[in-house]
Amino acid sequence: xxxxxxxxxxxxxIFAAALAGINPEHAVRRRCQREKDQLIxxxxxxxxxxxENIYLLAAGxxxxxxxxxGASLLDDRLTKGVVVTKYGHTEKSDLLPDSLExxxxxxxxxxxxxxxxxxxxxxxxxxxxxxxxILCLISGGGSALLSAPxxxxxxxxxxxAADALLSSxxxxxxxxxxxxxxxxxxxxxxxxxxxxxxxxCLILSDVVxxxxxxxxxxxxxxxxxxxxxxxxxxxxxxxxxxxPASVMDHLRSGEKGDPEETPKAGDGLFSKTQNQIxxxxxxxxxxxxxxxxxxxxxxxxxxxxxxxxxxxxARVHAAIAKEILKTGHPIExxxxxxxxxxxxxxxTGEGKGGRNQEFALAGAIxxxxxxxxxxxxxxxDGTDGPTDAAGARADGHTMDRxxxxxxxxxxxxxxxxxxxxFKTLDDLLITGPTHTNVMDLQILLVRKAD
Amino acid sequence: xxxxxxxxxxxxxIFAAALAGINPEHAVRRRCQREKDQLIxxxxxxxxxxxENIYLLAAGxxxxxxxxxGASLLDDRLTKGVVVTKYGHTEKSDLLPDSLExxxxxxxxxxxxxxxxxxxxxxxxxxxxxxxxILCLISGGGSALLSAPxxxxxxxxxxxAADALLSSxxxxxxxxxxxxxxxxxxxxxxxxxxxxxxxxCLILSDVVxxxxxxxxxxxxxxxxxxxxxxxxxxxxxxxxxxxPASVMDHLRSGEKGDPEETPKAGDGLFSKTQNQIxxxxxxxxxxxxxxxxxxxxxxxxxxxxxxxxxxxxARVHAAIAKEILKTGHPIExxxxxxxxxxxxxxxTGEGKGGRNQEFALAGAIxxxxxxxxxxxxxxxDGTDGPTDAAGARADGHTMDRxxxxxxxxxxxxxxxxxxxxFKTLDDLLITGPTHTNVMDLQILLVRKAD
Numbered sequence: 025x026x027x028x029x030x031x032x033x034x035x036x037x038i039f040a041a042a043l044a045g046i047n048p049e050h051a052v053r054r055r056c057q058r059e060k061d062q063l064i065x066x067x068x069x070x071x072x073x074x075x076e077n078i079y080l081l082a083a084g085x086x087x088x089x090x091x092x093x094g095a096s097l098l099d100d101r102l103t104k105g106v107v108v109t110k111y112g113h114t115e116k117s118d119l120l121p122d123s124l125e126x127x128x129x130x131x132x133x134x135x136x137x138x139x140x141x142x143x144x145x146x147x148x149x150x151x152x153x154x155x156x157x158i159l160c161l162i163s164g165g166g167s168a169l170l171s172a173p174x175x176x177x178x179x180x181x182x183x184x185a186a187d188a189l190l191s192s193x194x195x196x197x198x199x200x201x202x203x204x205x206x207x208x209x210x211x212x213x214x215x216x217x218x219x220x221x222x223x224x225c226l227i228l229s230d231v232v233x234x235x236x237x238x239x240x241x242x243x244x245x246x247x248x249x250x251x252x253x254x255x256x257x258x259x260x261x262x263x264x265x266x267x268p269a270s271v272m273d274h275l276r277s278g279e280k281g282d283p284e285e286t287p288k289a290g291d292g293l294f295s296k297t298q299n300q301i302x303x304x305x306x307x308x309x310x311x312x313x314x315x316x317x318x319x320x321x322x323x324x325x326x327x328x329x330x331x332x333x334x335x336x337x338a339r340v341h342a343a344i345a346k347e348i349l350k351t352g353h354p355i356e357x358x359x360x361x362x363x364x365x366x367x368x369x370x371x372t373g374e375g376k377g378g379r380n381q382e383f384a385l386a387g388a389i390x391x392x393x394x395x396x397x398x399x400x401x402x403x404x405d406g407t408d409g410p411t412d413a414a415g416a417r418a419d420g421h422t423m424d425r426x427x428x429x430x431x432x433x434x435x436x437x438x439x440x441x442x443x444x445x446f447k448t449l450d451d452l453l454i455t456g457p458t459h460t461n462v463m464d465l466q467i468l469l470v471r472k473a474d
Numbered sequence: 475x476x477x478x479x480x481x482x483x484x485x486x487x488i489f490a491a492a493l494a495g496i497n498p499e500h501a502v503r504r505r506c507q508r509e510k511d512q513l514i515x516x517x518x519x520x521x522x523x524x525x526e527n528i529y530l531l532a533a534g535x536x537x538x539x540x541x542x543x544g545a546s547l548l549d550d551r552l553t554k555g556v557v558v559t560k561y562g563h564t565e566k567s568d569l570l571p572d573s574l575e576x577x578x579x580x581x582x583x584x585x586x587x588x589x590x591x592x593x594x595x596x597x598x599x600x601x602x603x604x605x606x607x608i609l610c611l612i613s614g615g616g617s618a619l620l621s622a623p624x625x626x627x628x629x630x631x632x633x634x635a636a637d638a639l640l641s642s643x644x645x646x647x648x649x650x651x652x653x654x655x656x657x658x659x660x661x662x663x664x665x666x667x668x669x670x671x672x673x674x675c676l677i678l679s680d681v682v683x684x685x686x687x688x689x690x691x692x693x694x695x696x697x698x699x700x701x702x703x704x705x706x707x708x709x710x711x712x713x714x715x716x717x718p719a720s721v722m723d724h725l726r727s728g729e730k731g732d733p734e735e736t737p738k739a740g741d742g743l744f745s746k747t748q749n750q751i752x753x754x755x756x757x758x759x760x761x762x763x764x765x766x767x768x769x770x771x772x773x774x775x776x777x778x779x780x781x782x783x784x785x786x787x788a789r790v791h792a793a794i795a796k797e798i799l800k801t802g803h804p805i806e807x808x809x810x811x812x813x814x815x816x817x818x819x820x821x822t823g824e825g826k827g828g829r830n831q832e833f834a835l836a837g838a839i840x841x842x843x844x845x846x847x848x849x850x851x852x853x854x855d856g857t858d859g860p861t862d863a864a865g866a867r868a869d870g871h872t873m874d875r876x877x878x879x880x881x882x883x884x885x886x887x888x889x890x891x892x893x894x895x896f897k898t899l900d901d902l903l904i905t906g907p908t909h910t911n912v913m914d915l916q917i918l919l920v921r922k923a924d
Contacts, residue, residue, distance in 0.1 A: 324804050325804055326804055327797035327803070328803075331789050331792075331840070332789035332793075333783065337782075337790055339781050343682075343781055343815060350683075350779075351778075353756075353776075354777070365793060
């Protein structure tokens with residue numbers, strides 16, 4: 025077998041290992057063990073015999089497998105629970121016990137089922153009493169899947185506000201400050217509802233930096249912002265005109281000192297709450313590293329917090345590949361450089377693609393002519409943009425092969441049209457839905473010719 | 475002293491060490507030693523007693539210090555020579571022997587003195603006979619400083635063609651293929667003029683990847699392109715309308731098989747030519763690494779071939795800083811990440827700045843709030859864009875300090891207006907002209923709080 029083909033196989037094997045490393049079921053089981061009545065969670069132990077009722081709440085794209093693991097841990101002690109996931113993300117849901125209600129809802133655009141999901145979760149959390157325990161399992165997508173507008177607002181009004189924020193230029197933290205004040209569940213309100221029950225929240229992080237209050241908009245995490253912050257942000261980005269009057273009324277009513285304010289760290293509402301990240305992008309990167317080492321590569325984890333314009337970030341990766349070949353920096357070949365995070369594609373065309381395919385395409389252009397360099401970029405959820413691919417693979421000969429097939433890589437990049445480009449080359453990576461999500465992963469392999 | 479201040483001092487000390495590492499005079503002396511009549515150049519030795527005349531040709535921004543070292547090596551054996559440098563880059567030129575003619579010329583826009591420089595060099599090269607030796611010293615800027623249009627063309631016509639190419643979207647290699655065919659000195663023509671004399675060319679590289687035929691447009695390097703390639707490129711980018719008729723005539727006359735074709739590797743014209751890179755961006759990076767290690771940092775050379783949009787490349791550096799603080803990847807703190815190369819600023823505003831100041835500004839935005847992170851980006855020639863600064867320094871508190879001074883970092887970035895931003899903060903790095911140039915350097919320091 026030719027070395028380059030072998031390297032492509034290696035890259036895919038490394039990606040598969042990364043996915044295995046963030047399997048949501050395993051992630052729950054790894055963090056949480058049961059010995060008789062003891063639920064062991066890292067350094068803390070919960071004596072299940074102490075609790076009258078034990079509830080399970082799960083929300084997000086990985087809700088079903090996480091709930092499967094949770095239910096199996098709680099076993100006979102599970103009173104009841106609810107699982108909210110994206111339409112179609114229900115593989116193995118028939119293995120969930122009957123005590124768990126399954127709700128499928130809209131993502132990325134919330135719908136009425138998202139409201140039902142959020143309200144059902146809140147209702148169960150409110151039911152829980154001081155001697156009860158709630159195991160809450162949160163994964164990416166939870167923000168859309170749990171959409172309960174604050175009292176007096178409709179899902180549509182809240183959606184309009186979200187749209188206005190998205191195009192305003194506000195940061196994710198600023199957007200969240202507003203959204204949390206338009207929600208009945210976000211910004212710690214689920215924890216408030218659960219109080220005074222004991223709340224364990226296990227979180228699969230799909231955000232760069234793992235900020236607890238950003239993942240699914242932090243339903244179990246104290247909020248640092250208040251109504252007046254939300255109003256200030258709206259003023260700062262000058263979007264009042266684009267918000268429904270009801271939204272502004274709600275935020276202004278809150279300003280005058282409102283019981284509807286999000287719960288704060290000092291409120292005493294979180295004394296029995298424990299939030300734990302059980303897997304994140306770095307988990308995937310580390311699992312990839314282990315596999316790459318087993319395959320004989322020297323490895324370097326660049327970062328699991330990659331951000332920035334996709335095609336430019338790809339160029340930095342190409343520059344590193346070239347340096348490895350030329351001087352053995354930052355590490356000697358055979359080298360595997362690993363990075364992860366979530367880059368951004370600023371659309372300049374109307375083609376079909378996703379940020380991972382665009383990453384591979386931009387990489388291919390800079391890597392042209394290099395032997396024994398392979399770049400794989402893929403989304404850990406198995407979906408890259410509005411395509412059926414998880415990502416794509418590139419190497420130093422991608423450009424040559426494209427030329428022979430009359431493909432124009434630069435035009436494809438300009439039009440954000442990486443999907444047909446890699447489809448024609450048969451270089452798409454297709455995994456199908458992986459039922460997990462810790463954002464994207466890049467695997468860069470560099471060898472020297474023998 | 476506060477740790478952050480100490481880190482800023484460290485960063486500047488590391489940058490100073492990098493500059494010392496690419497001192498052009500030292501670079502010549504390091505690569506080239508003289509023992510009696512022997513000139514020792516790596517593994518090869520030239521017996522100066524063999525040669526009748528020995529000429530020195532130097533061109534580029536570092537021409538004066540390189541010529542100084544060269545003249546001192548050749549000493550009594552130096553017959554005569556010519557040194558072409560940028561206006562004002564003549565510090566220490568009074569130390570050059572009288573046998574060297576000094577010509578100051580236009581850069582980055584060539585002028586009539588650039589033509590005089592090129593022609594004087596060519597004339598001397600032609601004078602050299604089989605038993606003569608030429609020591610040629612090339613540094614960045616040589617391309618503009620040696621501007622001799624091919625016969626029948628004016629400097630202005632050649633300049634128009636260069637402008638049309640620059641804005642065409644053609645790659646540097648494509649642009650060079652055309653330019654070499656409009657020049658009397660580039661694309662190996664200086665070596666052709668020197669033939670059959672022995673030619674040693676020592677090169678200070680100011681291009682990413684150190685391609686010999688790109689640095690100063692490769693006057694001593696075989697050319698891989700021919701007239702028909704040049705015409706194809708003009709067609710590909712559809713710029714014929716923007717080229718003077720004389721330029722098209724010249725290229726077309728060449729197409730029919732022309733003695734004016736650039737010399738090729740197989741021509742036998744290069745058998746007595748030796749080209750050697752004596753310093754490049756990696757030399758600076760490695761000198762920086764040595765100093766950083768001496769200051770107690772763990773070091774990682776990311777790449778010396780950085781390319782891409784400046785502000786996005788900066789974001790990748792910020793993502794690495796965050797990962798170091800959070801998980802100790804790619805290396806444990808105290809860490810010094812080093813990179814170099816030449817990024818690109820796509821202008822979106824009309825402010826004042828340079829790519830290094832923009833790098834620091836974009837970095838500051840992403841690093842906001844982090845303790846003990848310092849980012850220094852600076853040009854090794856001491857000039858960043860049209861400013862008097864070499865670059866700027868940023869840290870996790872830059873944003874806070876800016877806010878207190880009513881500076882808006884995001885607006886400054888949008889307007890490419892980093893210079894007044896860092897000037898107000900007193901965070902410009904001002905070195906003055908360094909009389910060398912291996913592009914830019916980034917120094918990222920990360921410590922953990924005690």
